[in-house]
Amino acid sequence: MYASFKSIGSYTPPKSLTNKDLEKMVDTTDEWITQRTGIKNRYIAETEQSTSDLAFEAAKLAIKRANIDKSEVDAIILATITPDFFCMPSTACVVADKLGIKNIMAFDISAACSGFIYALNIAKSFVESGMKKNVLIIGAEKLSSIVDYTDRTTCILFGDGAGAAIIGATEDKSKAIIDVKTSADGQFQDFLVTPGGGSKNPCSQNVLNEKLQYLQMKGNETFKLAVNTLTNDVKEILEENNITSEDLDYFIPHQANFRIIDAVGRKLKIPKEKIAITVDKYGNTSAASIPMAINEWYEEGKLKSGNLMLLDTFGGGLTWGSALVRFALEE
Ligand code: ACO
DSSP: OEEEEOOOEEEOOSEEEEHHHHHTTSSOOHHHHHHHHOOOEEEEOOTTOOHHHHHHHHHHHHHHHTTOOGGGOOEEEEEOSSOSSSSSSOHHHHHHHHHTOOSSEEEEEOOGGGHHHHHHHHHHHHHHTTSOSEEEEEEEEEGGGSOOTTOHHHHTTBOEEEEEEEEEEESOGGGSOOEEEEEEOGGGGGGEEOOSBSTTSBSOHHHHHTTTTSOEEOHHHHHHHHHHHHHHHHHHHHHHTTOOGGGOSEEEEOOSOHHHHHHHHHHTTOOGGGBOOOHHHHOBOGGGHHHHHHHHHHHTTOOOTTOEEEEEEEETTTEEEEEEEEBOOOO
């Protein structure tokens, strides 16, 4: 049995936050943000919308497009760093309830921006082992809930959204996910961190006073590591599978910064028209970024069934991962 990438869906909250809006909130300019990051806009969830609401909308679309009934979903894996609840229940359980799916395995994973690729890796293993037949994987984030909108070094980068896919079983090798690689190096854990609120530094008045519940990032250090790690990761997965960058239909990298994507694309000699760019529109949506980009390419009519996608990501932890995936949505 092979695992196949059967569908895609995404959801973006309606309220946009432009660079011009941010100019009124912090000491920044549209020009600075555009030049340094490529970001022009991002979408922000309503106060009453939580991560599970965004995930639910993306999941409904992914289930519909996979042409299966929700009763055929036999596991839900949700990747997020902004769960509905701090400890429990998991956001995957909340989404299962919203979808009306009972008595199946449902759990969250935390791998920051690499979460969707980690979920894909787990789902692939579940399906290939025969343990599950239709795994719903979701990357969903309400990053606006952990962003300090007085900190110009981070608040310009992030947005909210969700993306989802069904990873299903197939006997047809031509539709199989070719390979997924995931990795981590905890020595760089302080590059991206929310210092307060966890068991190391539980929620207290001091945490709130010091704004330790918000995301902090060593942007420059992260940038340099991201370019090298992403490039090496892609080289490895291509070599191990005897695939060249010319064989790829699309390179769909994590959307953190246009300059990172551009540098990796140049190093790997991937033509610009094969590289998905959505960071200008959505900003960095962490675990949702890759499925949102796949969905965008699909809805724009660029991505077709049978196309070979290379996915690549990098995020807090530090974590990273890549995947060679044949898009297998049946129209
Ligand atoms: N507007 C204007 N000026 C700013 C802003 C802003 N929004 N933010 C910072 N600056 C200033 C800084 O204060 C600094 O000023 P100084 O020289 O007087 O000290 C100057 O601009 C340069 O700052 P740098 O941090 O060196 O800017 P850089 O070019 O590195 O860009 C950025 C910063 C965009 C954050 C970049 O480093 C980056 O994209 N890093 C990687 C992010 C990433 O990939 N994260 C991983 C995934 S995220 C996840 O896992 C959740």
